[in-house]
Amino acid sequence: MRSGDDPGLPETPLEDGTEWTGPDGHRVRLEGRTHADVSLAPGESFTTTITVRATPPDVPGFRPAPPPGPAPWADAPLTVRSGDERLDRLVAQGVADLGALLLSYDGDVYCAAGSPWYLTLFGRDALWTARLALPLGYELAAGTLRALARHQGVRRDPVTEEAPGKIPHELRPGDATTWLPPIYYGSVDATPLFVVTLAEARRWGMPDDEVAALLPAVERALEWLGTFDGEFVSYVGSADRLSNQGWKDSADGVQHADGRLARPPVALSEVQAYSYQAAVLGADLLDAFGRPGADRWRRWAADLAERFRARFWVDDGAGGYPAIALDGDGRPVDGVASNLGHLLGTGLLTAAEEAKVAARLPELDSGWGLRTLTPDAAGFDPLSYHLGSVWPHDTVIAILGLVRAGHPAVAARLARGLIGAAAAFGHRLPELFGGQDSGTPPVPYPTACSPQAWAAAVSPALVTALLGLDVDVPSGRVALAPVPGFGELSAGNIRVGRAVLSARVDGDGRATVTGLPSGMTTWIREAGT
Template identity: 70%
Template sequence: MPASTPRPVGASGPELHDHLTCVAAPATWLSPPDGRLAGGPGGLYVADRRVLSRLVVTLDGAEPEPRDAETLGADRVRFTAARGALAVERVRTVRHDGGTERITMRNDGDGIATVTFEVTAAADLAQISDVKAGDPPPPETPLRDGAVLTGPDGYEVRLEGRTEAALVLAPGDRFTTTLTVRAAPPPVPGFRPAPPDGPPPWARTPLTVRSADPRLDALVAQGVADLGALLLADEGDLYCAAGSPWYLTLFGRDALWAARLALPLGHEPAAGTLRTLARHQGTGHDPVTEEEPGKIPHELRPAYAPGRLPPVYYGSVDATALFVVTLAEAWHWGMPAEEVEALLPAAERALAWLGTFEEFVSYRGSAERLPNQGWKDSSDGIQHLDGTCATPPIALSEVQAYAYQAAMLGADLLEAYGRDGDRHRSWARGLAARFRARFWLEEGYPAIALDGTGAPVDGLASNAGHLLGTGLLDRDEEARVARRLGELNSGWGLRTLTAEAAGYDPLSYHRGSVWPHDTAIAMLGLSRTGHREQAAELARGLIAVAPAFGHRLPELFGGQARRDGAAPVPYPPACRPQAWSAAVSPALVTVLFGLHRDATTGQVSATPLPGFGPMTVTGVRAGGRTLTFTTEDGAPASD
């Protein structure tokens, strides 16, 4: 970010926007563009612990001058530097249990070069939560070839590789050494993020777009690669970690949305996410963890990664409804019938939890742990138009839409397997009637929420985009929401809050910034409700913004209006990659090609959007088939 750009008020965490990141969950390796690790948030992290905090290469005691840095994939980056006639290349690759750095030095001069090569490496074993909070790091311990560093809680780190050499290089000669860092977290009972057993299910035929716009092609490729790099497993079941570096673990809401947006990659991430969350579904009442019977957890972390929340925490008002919707959508997309049936008891428990709310689904829990329990979960994320924060318990508009959709789709799903679903439809119809009576404002759009007093939280917000396509709104209401969403479009994507609100701040977390996944959800809703030109406009914004971030969309960025020649303003601590931002890529494929799978026939149809030129998509996986679609600028696509 340029020095003149202000740091966002309330930005939580160190600045990361200029860092290069390699990911192979649960490991991530990030550093500035020069590749050196020497303070700050950079480092190699494995399972929420920094196992490499210092890595400095010197030649005769001086660091070579950086030349270039290039991302080679989700898990790899190359740095180049030089000192005199000596060229230095560092190829860094992260692995699930650590990483490697291959350092190659070449004499490009005409004479013999005599040089002392040295690598200084150290680990401080800092907790990722402490780094995010900006706490002083623990003392570093030097790492030497073959030595094992053991932390006080049993966390082990080993470095292997040659770290010093006295070299004599003739012209054209090379010297190469590879450093390998391996980490072993201590064995602990309970939940523990584990690497997947193999490559992503789509690895042999990855989702790929070839179009007239290279930005779109690169955005899809990067998003698909990042989703693969963020995959974790629980008892062999795949799910996407929320994001690097702060959230390489399971977040219920994030993982469910990522799986839904990524369904063109196949049903496996959705199925694995659902099975994992079902294993941790609430069974009793616990005021500390906010567990309730049938409730889907918000966040799970292992016991060795302490934070301010319990290791298994249920403070989410929307994950339970999203669980049912994700199961229904995965069923429509071709999830095997026996796998769907095995999850029906968990879906019924989730629907029963929704049914405990007699009026609206709202927060139930302690504001001291998480003040807002929807996706806009910052302390000031839900505000009235005059800038005052809404008081809990808060009933969010989008949560009512998720709950309605869950009850209706859940009823269909249950009846398809011979179970009773009609009582859930009845509950949904009552919720829709109450919503229509209480949430709609005179200005012609639904309130963000109802606060603890029952008063509507006014001001136009991107929450309204999540209502589209859920069935909660009638056709006239959908049209009104579609029109008003245009007022939130920055040109790069939807602002989370209208600029007319007193609390609007384009560089805040949730009060005017742009979140790519939020825009993609609205884009999908617009497409599914027949507002295809508005969907196309949002798609163009997401494609246009991608090059500014190396085609790796961040968690969020500034909501300033798009201007010719200007780039979007980064949000310094944003995660990049983040799962639901990476999942924007397959979501774009869904919208641009108009993909739809008929659960009855098993056929996938495509009705492409006009205005994007000829396009071909390969690697669409549905119901055991891998499909290719080709279209000529909006003409019906052929398989």
């Protein structure tokens, strides 16, 4: 082998060999005699030794480490006691799994995305997990936010897809990288989710000094959203990295009802909802801490909502629904899909529009949870990754949105499906499972992570939803509006700031809460009223 055989890579001659450097920072060094002129007589031999050393690039300072101690909630984990033992066991298993998935970065805890494939920090996954798990306390959200903020984008890099203000999609140690760079920013939704997660963590009691320390990152994240001024928040993707960059990130995950793949740039409906919510809640944070710019982001959000209303709605003669996305030609990507559920409760839709969405979600209900795509679509496959399978976190996001939007009956039906599905998996919900009808037991997806972080976080999220729990520490208020139909239900060790609350719903739907810190009040609506 001669060192000049690969002219495509930068080559560095060394005293004892040669080194090549790849475009992503990988280095390969050959040590020893790489070529020789040898004359051998019959029966003679020649031996040489070449040592190959591969040095992957690294993310400065990043290496997953065990958490510095037990989970913040370990001494008093969230518990549920109800008339349905399956729910009680689902919550216990999910809380335990979240503790088992904890890792740390410079002492800040976050949840690894899932075992066995994704035992590292994923922006979108970690943020959603922290949001769904807020009844366990604000500490997981705070640690996740700080860990991600350390690598918020500062420049433009076409290889890693970094951009100023952008939150990473995933980070890996250099020696664990495969086909993606060790730090990769190919996510269109992690950045708005970062802002929303901080705002919600503050409502659940994250101290103001910790919130204030992250406000510069919030301002940079909002500025990234602002690069889409007058446009929808979209992505182009990359054929050699991730072509789709929302949570449905498989190559065929975004397609028209006739099976055609959406041509980029793609503007996902749920990303517009996250971005609207980030702009509004980000503005509230700026106001709360006396920082400028709030009015700009409220105007930005209002403009986005108006344009969404004009462009995304599909008129199918049955009330209409928001498209999955707009494709690169500005055409709606049609077909009813679970993206709909992520719009609820974000503020992007009017109450009348939320009612239309709530009315369409049952079309996706397998009986075990929401299918990711309607069976009427050409690409539907119940055992696909994103085209008909059921993702528990996807369903619980819709459940939370339905409760916030005032549609508890639909939420209750979906919650019962998830509780029933969990029993088929030993009460541990996997990353995803088959979208077959409930006439058959849930079908495992062959390579699903289990445990998986946002699937485990379904457990505390169900507690939030079934209690209709709405916490707002800065306003001094805790509200409960229990979902009817679940009988007696008690939840203990709900962590709000430094306080530990208990809530109970009796057989008549009357709710009580105890353990409120001084200065906080409750607002309670009985189930069914």
